[in-house]
Amino acid sequence: MAEPIVTLDNASQVFSTRRGEIAAVDAISLSVEPGAVVCLVGESGSGKTTAGKMVAGLRPPTRGAVRYKGRDIWKLDKQDFREYRRAVQIVHQDPYASLNPIHTVYTTLSVPLRRHGGPGRTGTTRQQVSELLTRVGLTPPETFIAKYPHQLSGGQRQRVSIARALTVNPRLIVADEATSMIDVSLRVSMLNTLRQLRDDLGVAFIFITHDLAIAKYFAWEGHIAVMYLGRIVEYGRTPTIINDAQHPYTRALLAAIPEPDPDLTRAKKAMELRSPDIPNLLEKPPGCSFHPRCPRFEDGLCDVDVPELVDIGGARFAACHVVARERTGDIATVAADRLPLAATTIGERR
Numbered sequence: 001m002a003e004p005i006v007t008l009d010n011a012s013q014v015f016s017t018r019r020g021e022i023a024a025v026d027a028i029s030l031s032v033e034p035g036a037v038v039c040l041v042g043e044s045g046s047g048k049t050t051a052g053k054m055v056a057g058l059r060p061p062t063r064g065a066v067r068y069k070g071r072d073i074w075k076l077d078k079q080d081f082r083e084y085r086r087a088v089q090i091v092h093q094d095p096y097a098s099l100n101p102i103h104t105v106y107t108t109l110s111v112p113l114r115r116h117g118g119p120g121r122t123g124t125t126r127q128q129v130s131e132l133l134t135r136v137g138l139t140p141p142e143t144f145i146a147k148y149p150h151q152l153s154g155g156q157r158q159r160v161s162i163a164r165a166l167t168v169n170p171r172l173i174v175a176d177e178a179t180s181m182i183d184v185s186l187r188v189s190m191l192n193t194l195r196q197l198r199d200d201l202g203v204a205f206i207f208i209t210h211d212l213a214i215a216k217y218f219a220w221e222g223h224i225a226v227m228y229l230g231r232i233v234e235y236g237r238t239p240t241i242i243n244d245a246q247h248p249y250t251r252a253l254l255a256a257i258p259e260p261d262p263d264l265t266r267a268k269k270a271m272e273l274r275s276p277d278i279p280n281l282l283e284k285p286p287g288c289s290f291h292p293r294c295p296r297f298e299d300g301l302c303d304v305d306v307p308e309l310v311d312i313g314g315a316r317f318a319a320c321h322v323v324a325r326e327r328t329g330d331i332a333t334v335a336a337d338r339l340p341l342a343a344t345t346i347g348e349r350r
Contacts, residue, residue, distance in 0.1 A: 003069065004031035005172045005204055006055050006088060011064035012230075013050050022281045024050040026230035027064065032172060032204050037222030039207045039215040039238070041253065045278060047230040048208045049093070052174040055206055056090040086116060089165035093177035095157035099149040105133070105160055106145045112167040132163040137193050155186045159193070166197070172204045173197075179214060191218050213257050216242050226250045229279065229289040232309055236316030246312060246323045248294045271295065288321065296322045 013025040025047040032038050032055075040048040053059045054066050057073055065072045068084045076084060092098040099108060109129045126145075133141035136159040149157055158178060165173055175194065179187040195218065197203050205222075209215050215224055216238060224241045226234040226249065234247040245251045255271040273293045279285050285292050291302040298321070307319040312327035 002033045004033050005068070007031040007067040007070070008051065008055065008061075009065045009067055011051075011054055011061040011066060013047070013054060013059060014062040017282075020282050023230050023284070024281070025054065025061075028227075028230075028232050030225060030232070032206060034171060035198065035202045035204055037198065037205045037207060037219040039209060039219045039222065039224045040227055041209060041212055041215050041224055042227035043210060043253075043278065045229070045281065046227040048210075048227055049176055051227070052090065052176050052206055052208050055172075056088055056174045057085065058090070086168040087171040088174070089168065089170040089172070090174040090176065091158070091161050091165055091178050093180060095154050095161055095181060096149075098161050099157055101149050103148070104145070105129075105147055105152075108160060108164055109133075109167055112164065116168045132166055133160075135166065135197070136160075136163045137189070138163070155182045155190065158182060158190065162193070162197075166201075169201075170203060172206065174206045174208070176208045177210070178207070180209070180211075187214070188217070194218065211257075212242070212253050226253070229281065229284060231289065231319065232317075233290065233319045234317065235309070236314070240314055240316055244314070246316065246327070247318045247320050248296050249290050252293075288319075296320075298322060 008028055008030045010027050010029055011025060012023060012027050015022045015024060028051060030038065030051075040051060042048055050059065054061050057066070060074050067073065068076070068087065071080070073081065073084050106126070106129055109132055110125045113125055113128050129145060130141040133139070133144055138144045138156060138159050144152070144156070144160075149160075152160065158181070162178075178194070179190050182190055191214070194205065198205060207215065207218055219238045222238055223236065224238050225232050226241070226247065228249050234241065234245065234250045241250065242254070245254055252271050252273060255269070272295055274295060274297060275293045277293075279289065279292055285303065287301075287303040287305055288294070288307050291297050294302065297303070301321050305321065307321050307324065309317050309319040310324050310328065312318050312323060318324065
Protein backbone atom coordinates (compact mmCIF):
# COMPACT_ATOMS: atom_id res chain seq x y z
CA MET A 1 0.00 0.00 0.00
CA ALA A 2 1.36 3.41 -0.99
CA GLU A 3 1.87 6.13 1.59
CA PRO A 4 -1.25 8.34 1.76
CA ILE A 5 -0.94 11.85 0.39
CA VAL A 6 -3.26 13.36 2.98
CA THR A 7 -4.87 11.87 6.07
CA LEU A 8 -7.66 13.23 8.23
CA ASP A 9 -6.83 11.84 11.65
CA ASN A 10 -9.86 12.01 13.97
CA ALA A 11 -10.43 15.54 12.65
CA SER A 12 -13.27 17.75 13.87
CA GLN A 13 -14.39 21.24 12.91
CA VAL A 14 -16.49 23.10 15.46
CA PHE A 15 -17.95 26.56 14.82
CA SER A 16 -18.95 28.82 17.70
CA THR A 17 -22.16 30.79 17.27
CA ARG A 18 -24.26 32.96 19.57
CA ARG A 19 -26.66 30.04 19.98
CA GLY A 20 -23.96 27.48 20.75
CA GLU A 21 -21.34 25.29 19.09
CA ILE A 22 -21.91 23.52 15.78
CA ALA A 23 -19.85 20.41 15.04
CA ALA A 24 -19.78 20.60 11.24
CA VAL A 25 -17.30 17.70 11.09
CA ASP A 26 -17.23 15.27 13.98
CA ALA A 27 -14.10 13.13 14.44
CA ILE A 28 -13.66 11.66 10.96
CA SER A 29 -10.67 9.67 9.74
CA LEU A 30 -9.89 9.35 6.06
CA SER A 31 -6.82 8.79 3.88
CA VAL A 32 -6.22 9.36 0.18
CA GLU A 33 -3.45 7.53 -1.66
CA PRO A 34 -1.69 8.63 -4.87
CA GLY A 35 -3.97 8.36 -7.90
CA ALA A 36 -6.99 7.32 -5.80
CA VAL A 37 -10.50 8.76 -5.95
CA VAL A 38 -12.62 9.22 -2.83
CA CYS A 39 -16.12 10.69 -3.12
CA LEU A 40 -17.65 12.44 -0.12
CA VAL A 41 -21.42 12.09 -0.49
CA GLY A 42 -24.29 13.42 1.57
CA GLU A 43 -27.05 15.98 1.89
CA SER A 44 -26.40 19.68 2.32
CA GLY A 45 -25.10 20.30 5.84
CA SER A 46 -23.45 16.90 6.17
CA GLY A 47 -19.95 18.42 6.49
CA LYS A 48 -18.56 17.46 3.07
CA THR A 49 -17.29 20.92 2.09
CA THR A 50 -15.86 21.62 5.54
CA ALA A 51 -13.94 18.34 5.42
CA GLY A 52 -12.64 19.26 1.95
CA LYS A 53 -11.49 22.67 3.18
CA MET A 54 -9.60 21.04 6.04
CA VAL A 55 -7.83 18.74 3.56
CA ALA A 56 -6.93 21.76 1.40
CA GLY A 57 -5.54 23.63 4.40
CA LEU A 58 -8.17 26.38 4.31
CA ARG A 59 -9.43 25.58 7.81
CA PRO A 60 -7.37 24.13 10.67
CA PRO A 61 -9.24 21.39 12.52
CA THR A 62 -10.61 22.22 15.95
CA ARG A 63 -9.52 18.79 17.14
CA GLY A 64 -7.49 16.03 15.53
CA ALA A 65 -5.04 16.57 12.69
CA VAL A 66 -4.63 16.83 8.94
CA ARG A 67 -1.45 15.02 7.93
CA TYR A 68 0.62 15.34 4.77
CA LYS A 69 3.13 12.51 4.36
CA GLY A 70 2.34 11.57 7.95
CA ARG A 71 3.04 15.02 9.43
CA ASP A 72 0.55 17.51 10.85
CA ILE A 73 0.30 20.25 8.21
CA TRP A 74 -0.13 22.96 10.85
CA LYS A 75 3.19 22.01 12.42
CA LEU A 76 5.23 22.00 9.20
CA ASP A 77 8.06 24.46 8.67
CA LYS A 78 7.71 27.11 5.96
CA GLN A 79 9.40 25.11 3.19
CA ASP A 80 7.43 21.90 3.85
CA PHE A 81 4.18 23.83 4.10
CA ARG A 82 4.85 25.38 0.67
CA GLU A 83 5.36 21.87 -0.71
CA TYR A 84 2.03 20.82 0.80
CA ARG A 85 0.30 23.89 -0.65
CA ARG A 86 1.50 22.95 -4.14
CA ALA A 87 0.61 19.29 -3.68
CA VAL A 88 -3.01 19.83 -2.62
CA GLN A 89 -5.29 22.13 -4.62
CA ILE A 90 -9.02 22.86 -4.49
CA VAL A 91 -11.64 23.57 -7.16
CA HIS A 92 -14.47 25.51 -5.54
CA GLN A 93 -18.15 24.91 -6.16
CA ASP A 94 -19.04 28.38 -7.48
CA PRO A 95 -17.13 29.22 -10.69
CA TYR A 96 -18.65 32.72 -10.61
CA ALA A 97 -17.00 33.58 -7.28
CA SER A 98 -13.74 31.63 -7.48
CA LEU A 99 -12.15 33.71 -10.27
CA ASN A 100 -10.99 37.32 -9.92
CA PRO A 101 -13.27 39.38 -12.20
CA ILE A 102 -10.54 41.90 -13.10
CA HIS A 103 -8.03 39.25 -14.23
CA THR A 104 -7.97 37.73 -17.68
CA VAL A 105 -7.62 33.99 -18.13
CA TYR A 106 -3.98 34.56 -19.03
CA THR A 107 -3.29 36.47 -15.79
CA THR A 108 -5.16 33.90 -13.69
CA LEU A 109 -2.98 31.07 -15.00
CA SER A 110 0.32 32.84 -15.63
CA VAL A 111 0.80 34.21 -12.10
CA PRO A 112 1.03 30.80 -10.35
CA LEU A 113 3.10 29.46 -13.24
CA ARG A 114 5.68 32.22 -12.81
CA ARG A 115 5.47 32.15 -9.01
CA HIS A 116 5.96 28.43 -8.51
CA GLY A 117 7.65 27.31 -11.73
CA GLY A 118 6.31 23.78 -11.70
CA PRO A 119 8.87 21.03 -12.42
CA GLY A 120 8.96 19.67 -15.94
CA ARG A 121 7.39 22.75 -17.53
CA THR A 122 9.03 24.02 -20.69
CA GLY A 123 8.43 26.84 -23.14
CA THR A 124 7.22 30.38 -22.55
CA THR A 125 4.53 31.21 -20.04
CA ARG A 126 2.07 31.83 -22.85
CA GLN A 127 2.79 28.38 -24.29
CA GLN A 128 2.27 26.81 -20.87
CA VAL A 129 -1.05 28.63 -20.44
CA SER A 130 -2.16 27.43 -23.87
CA GLU A 131 -1.22 23.85 -22.97
CA LEU A 132 -3.24 24.03 -19.76
CA LEU A 133 -6.30 25.40 -21.55
CA THR A 134 -6.04 22.65 -24.14
CA ARG A 135 -5.74 20.00 -21.43
CA VAL A 136 -8.99 21.12 -19.79
CA GLY A 137 -10.86 21.30 -23.09
CA LEU A 138 -10.82 25.04 -23.79
CA THR A 139 -9.81 24.97 -27.45
CA PRO A 140 -8.55 26.71 -29.38
CA PRO A 141 -6.77 28.38 -26.43
CA GLU A 142 -6.31 31.64 -28.35
CA THR A 143 -10.06 32.12 -28.12
CA PHE A 144 -10.04 32.16 -24.31
CA ILE A 145 -6.63 33.42 -23.23
CA ALA A 146 -7.50 37.13 -23.27
CA LYS A 147 -11.05 36.85 -21.94
CA TYR A 148 -12.35 37.97 -18.54
CA PRO A 149 -14.53 35.71 -16.35
CA HIS A 150 -17.73 37.59 -17.23
CA GLN A 151 -17.14 36.65 -20.88
CA LEU A 152 -17.17 32.92 -20.08
CA SER A 153 -19.99 30.49 -19.37
CA GLY A 154 -20.20 28.65 -16.05
CA GLY A 155 -18.68 25.51 -17.54
CA GLN A 156 -15.83 27.46 -19.11
CA ARG A 157 -15.10 29.23 -15.83
CA GLN A 158 -14.97 25.92 -14.01
CA ARG A 159 -12.50 24.59 -16.57
CA VAL A 160 -10.32 27.66 -15.99
CA SER A 161 -10.48 26.90 -12.24
CA ILE A 162 -9.31 23.35 -12.93
CA ALA A 163 -6.50 24.66 -15.15
CA ARG A 164 -5.44 27.01 -12.35
CA ALA A 165 -5.26 24.06 -9.95
CA LEU A 166 -3.02 22.24 -12.44
CA THR A 167 -0.49 25.08 -12.70
CA VAL A 168 1.49 23.73 -9.73
CA ASN A 169 1.41 20.04 -10.70
CA PRO A 170 -0.70 18.92 -7.70
CA ARG A 171 -0.83 15.40 -6.35
CA LEU A 172 -4.38 15.80 -5.00
CA ILE A 173 -7.32 17.95 -6.09
CA VAL A 174 -10.31 18.58 -3.84
CA ALA A 175 -13.23 19.07 -6.25
CA ASP A 176 -16.08 20.63 -4.28
CA GLU A 177 -19.34 20.08 -6.19
CA ALA A 178 -17.38 20.88 -9.35
CA THR A 179 -20.33 20.11 -11.64
CA SER A 180 -23.30 21.35 -9.58
CA MET A 181 -23.47 24.81 -11.23
CA ILE A 182 -22.94 23.50 -14.76
CA ASP A 183 -25.71 22.65 -17.20
CA VAL A 184 -26.71 18.99 -17.02
CA SER A 185 -25.79 18.53 -20.68
CA LEU A 186 -22.18 19.56 -19.92
CA ARG A 187 -21.63 17.63 -16.69
CA VAL A 188 -20.52 14.40 -18.31
CA SER A 189 -18.00 16.33 -20.40
CA MET A 190 -16.59 17.94 -17.25
CA LEU A 191 -16.42 14.61 -15.43
CA ASN A 192 -14.65 13.05 -18.41
CA THR A 193 -12.11 15.89 -18.31
CA LEU A 194 -11.40 15.20 -14.63
CA ARG A 195 -11.12 11.47 -15.26
CA GLN A 196 -8.68 12.12 -18.09
CA LEU A 197 -6.54 14.24 -15.77
CA ARG A 198 -6.52 11.40 -13.26
CA ASP A 199 -5.48 8.87 -15.91
CA ASP A 200 -2.90 11.08 -17.68
CA LEU A 201 -1.34 12.86 -14.71
CA GLY A 202 -2.02 10.43 -11.86
CA VAL A 203 -3.79 13.13 -9.85
CA ALA A 204 -5.78 11.89 -6.86
CA PHE A 205 -9.22 13.35 -6.17
CA ILE A 206 -11.47 14.02 -3.23
CA PHE A 207 -14.72 14.56 -5.12
CA ILE A 208 -17.49 16.18 -3.10
CA THR A 209 -21.05 15.73 -4.31
CA HIS A 210 -24.61 15.26 -3.05
CA ASP A 211 -25.46 13.13 -6.08
CA LEU A 212 -24.69 9.42 -5.84
CA ALA A 213 -25.29 9.06 -9.59
CA ILE A 214 -22.36 11.42 -10.27
CA ALA A 215 -20.24 9.64 -7.66
CA LYS A 216 -20.99 6.34 -9.37
CA TYR A 217 -19.89 7.68 -12.76
CA PHE A 218 -16.74 9.45 -11.61
CA ALA A 219 -15.46 7.08 -8.93
CA TRP A 220 -16.49 3.63 -10.09
CA GLU A 221 -12.93 2.40 -9.50
CA GLY A 222 -12.56 4.39 -6.28
CA HIS A 223 -14.25 4.69 -2.90
CA ILE A 224 -17.32 6.43 -1.51
CA ALA A 225 -17.58 7.90 1.99
CA VAL A 226 -21.17 8.72 2.92
CA MET A 227 -21.47 11.57 5.44
CA TYR A 228 -24.38 12.53 7.68
CA LEU A 229 -24.33 15.41 10.18
CA GLY A 230 -20.54 15.57 10.22
CA ARG A 231 -19.76 11.86 10.52
CA ILE A 232 -18.91 9.12 8.03
CA VAL A 233 -21.72 6.54 8.24
CA GLU A 234 -20.64 4.17 5.45
CA TYR A 235 -17.43 3.68 3.49
CA GLY A 236 -16.31 1.23 0.82
CA ARG A 237 -15.53 0.58 -2.80
CA THR A 238 -17.94 2.40 -5.10
CA PRO A 239 -19.46 -0.71 -6.78
CA THR A 240 -20.05 -2.25 -3.35
CA ILE A 241 -21.75 0.86 -1.96
CA ILE A 242 -23.89 1.40 -5.06
CA ASN A 243 -24.96 -2.22 -5.52
CA ASP A 244 -25.20 -3.36 -1.89
CA ALA A 245 -25.56 -0.37 0.44
CA GLN A 246 -26.05 -1.37 4.07
CA HIS A 247 -26.56 1.82 6.06
CA PRO A 248 -30.21 3.02 5.97
CA TYR A 249 -29.11 6.56 5.10
CA THR A 250 -27.10 5.36 2.08
CA ARG A 251 -30.12 3.35 0.95
CA ALA A 252 -32.29 6.44 1.27
CA LEU A 253 -29.88 8.42 -0.93
CA LEU A 254 -29.91 5.67 -3.55
CA ALA A 255 -33.70 5.48 -3.48
CA ALA A 256 -33.84 9.21 -4.23
CA ILE A 257 -31.87 8.91 -7.50
CA PRO A 258 -34.27 9.53 -10.41
CA GLU A 259 -34.48 6.86 -13.09
CA PRO A 260 -34.70 7.89 -16.78
CA ASP A 261 -36.89 4.88 -17.57
CA PRO A 262 -40.52 5.40 -16.39
CA ASP A 263 -40.96 1.65 -15.91
CA LEU A 264 -37.97 1.55 -13.58
CA THR A 265 -39.32 4.56 -11.71
CA ARG A 266 -42.68 2.87 -11.15
CA ALA A 267 -41.03 -0.39 -10.13
CA LYS A 268 -38.61 1.29 -7.77
CA LYS A 269 -39.45 0.66 -4.13
CA ALA A 270 -39.82 3.86 -2.18
CA MET A 271 -38.01 4.09 1.16
CA GLU A 272 -40.18 5.49 3.92
CA LEU A 273 -38.28 7.59 6.45
CA ARG A 274 -39.64 8.22 9.92
CA SER A 275 -39.16 11.94 9.34
CA PRO A 276 -38.17 13.98 6.27
CA ASP A 277 -36.50 16.69 8.37
CA ILE A 278 -32.77 16.92 9.05
CA PRO A 279 -32.08 17.51 12.78
CA ASN A 280 -30.81 20.90 13.92
CA LEU A 281 -27.00 20.90 14.11
CA LEU A 282 -27.25 22.84 17.37
CA GLU A 283 -29.34 20.05 18.89
CA LYS A 284 -28.03 16.79 17.52
CA PRO A 285 -30.00 13.73 18.61
CA PRO A 286 -28.42 11.43 21.20
CA GLY A 287 -27.02 8.11 20.04
CA CYS A 288 -27.10 7.66 16.28
CA SER A 289 -27.77 11.06 14.69
CA PHE A 290 -29.86 9.41 11.96
CA HIS A 291 -32.24 7.63 14.34
CA PRO A 292 -35.07 10.25 14.17
CA ARG A 293 -35.38 9.50 10.44
CA CYS A 294 -34.25 5.88 10.30
CA PRO A 295 -36.81 3.21 9.30
CA ARG A 296 -34.76 0.58 11.18
CA PHE A 297 -34.75 2.46 14.47
CA GLU A 298 -34.71 0.38 17.67
CA ASP A 299 -35.83 2.09 20.86
CA GLY A 300 -33.30 1.94 23.68
CA LEU A 301 -30.42 1.23 21.35
CA CYS A 302 -30.20 3.66 18.46
CA ASP A 303 -31.21 6.65 20.58
CA VAL A 304 -28.73 5.86 23.36
CA ASP A 305 -25.35 4.74 22.02
CA VAL A 306 -23.27 6.37 19.30
CA PRO A 307 -22.52 3.72 16.63
CA GLU A 308 -18.90 3.13 15.76
CA LEU A 309 -17.68 2.88 12.18
CA VAL A 310 -16.86 -0.82 12.05
CA ASP A 311 -15.77 -3.33 9.44
CA ILE A 312 -18.87 -5.24 8.37
CA GLY A 313 -17.06 -7.37 5.79
CA GLY A 314 -16.66 -7.08 2.06
CA ALA A 315 -14.12 -4.24 2.36
CA ARG A 316 -16.83 -1.99 3.78
CA PHE A 317 -17.42 -0.02 6.97
CA ALA A 318 -20.73 1.16 8.45
CA ALA A 319 -21.82 3.05 11.54
CA CYS A 320 -25.14 1.38 12.38
CA HIS A 321 -26.01 -0.77 15.39
CA VAL A 322 -28.56 -2.86 13.49
CA VAL A 323 -26.32 -3.46 10.47
CA ALA A 324 -23.32 -4.29 12.68
CA ARG A 325 -25.39 -6.83 14.62
CA GLU A 326 -26.67 -8.50 11.45
CA ARG A 327 -23.26 -8.59 9.75
CA THR A 328 -20.92 -9.27 12.66
CA GLY A 329 -23.13 -10.37 15.55
CA ASP A 330 -21.96 -7.45 17.71
CA ILE A 331 -23.25 -4.01 18.54
CA ALA A 332 -20.25 -1.70 18.63
CA THR A 333 -20.49 1.63 20.42
CA VAL A 334 -17.92 4.35 20.75
CA ALA A 335 -17.22 6.49 23.78
CA ALA A 336 -16.77 10.22 23.32
CA ASP A 337 -13.01 10.06 23.84
CA ARG A 338 -12.32 7.14 21.47
CA LEU A 339 -11.24 7.24 17.87
CA PRO A 340 -14.01 5.96 15.59
CA LEU A 341 -11.51 4.17 13.34
CA ALA A 342 -7.78 4.23 12.70
CA ALA A 343 -6.88 6.59 9.88
CA THR A 344 -4.71 3.94 8.28
CA THR A 345 -7.73 1.71 7.80
CA ILE A 346 -9.85 4.15 5.82
CA GLY A 347 -8.81 4.77 2.24
CA GLU A 348 -6.89 1.58 1.56
CA ARG A 349 -7.03 0.51 -2.06
CA ARG A 350 -8.20 -3.07 -2.13
